[in-house]
Amino acid sequence: QKEVEQNSGPLSVPEGAIASLNCTYSDRGSQSFFWYRQYSGKSPELIMFIYSNGDKEDGRFTAQLNKASQYVSLLIRDSQPSDSATYLCAVILNFGNEKLTFGTGTRLTIIP
Amino acid sequence: DVKVTQSSRYLVKRTGEKVFLECVQDMDHENMFWYRQDPGLGLRLIYFSYDVKMKEKGDIPEGYSVSREKKERFSLILESASTNQTSMYLCASSHETGSGNTIYFGEGSWLTVV
Numbered sequence: 001q002k003e004v005e006q007n008s009g010p011l012s013v014p015e016g017a018i019a020s021l022n023c024t025y026s027d028r029g030s031q032s033f034f035w036y037r038q039y040s041g042k043s044p045e046l047i048m049f050i051y052s053n054g055d056k057e058d059g060r061f062t063a064q065l066n067k068a069s070q071y072v073s074l075l076i077r078d079s080q081p082s083d084s085a086t087y088l089c090a091v092i093l094n095f096g097n098e099k100l101t102f103g104t105g106t107r108l109t110i111i112p
Numbered sequence: 113d114v115k116v117t118q119s120s121r122y123l124v125k126r127t128g129e130k131v132f133l134e135c136v137q138d139m140d141h142e143n144m145f146w147y148r149q150d151p152g153l154g155l156r157l158i159y160f161s162y163d164v165k166m167k168e169k170g171d172i173p174e175g176y177s178v179s180r181e182k183k184e185r186f187s188l189i190l191e192s193a194s195t196n197q198t199s200m201y202l203c204a205s206s207h208e209t210g211s212g213n214t215i216y217f218g219e220g221s222w223l224t225v226v
Contacts, residue, residue, distance in 0.1 A: 044217050046216075098160075098206050102147075104152060
């Protein structure tokens with residue numbers, strides 16, 4: 001089992017709709033969870049991080065963490081064509097250890 | 113703004129050549145990382161460093177070595193490049209906060225080994 005798993009997509013969502021991206025992780029001891037956005041040919045950029053169970057909102061983005069079920073999700077409200085990118089889920093196992101383990105990413109396409 | 117600079121953006125090297133990929137950060141970060149990114153495999157950690165002259169193996173260190181002689185600079189070395197090392201290489205740096213939310217990536221170096 002991979003440490004961090006994502007559906008590779010592509011995921012197509014109409015403009016203005018909610019895009020839902022999911023990620024599961026295998027190590028129950030994982031402490032910190034991140035969502036990165038990566039445009040084609042560019043480096044990843046951090047868009048959300050979450051440490052505690054529940055929801056965390058930042059603008060159009062909401063990260064959701066459920067440690068009991070070992071999944072983390074990212075919701076993008078009012079999807080825009082500029083949101084079309086690959087979204088990478090990443091996990092840090094131990095707080096204090098900055099080593100990120102990444103999923104393979106989900107390619108999201110917003111259809112105008 | 114944090115800046116992580118990878119000096120070589122696009123390189124073409126021959127099999128067997130020694131290759132140096134340089135990374136410099138300007139925010140006095142303690143931690144530095146080298147990842148490679150391949151289609152379908154995501155980002156995989158090659159090596160990381162928590163301090164000057166300190167290095168630890170990541171998930172795929174075989175065929176690579178690193179050097180960190182100064183805090184701001186972290187070099188990835190391919191001692192004898194092979195075609196399966198053709199990839200995009202990403203350098204990253206972060207503060208030693210333990211939170212992970214200060215990790216910043218460079219722009220990437222595309223290496224082709226022929």
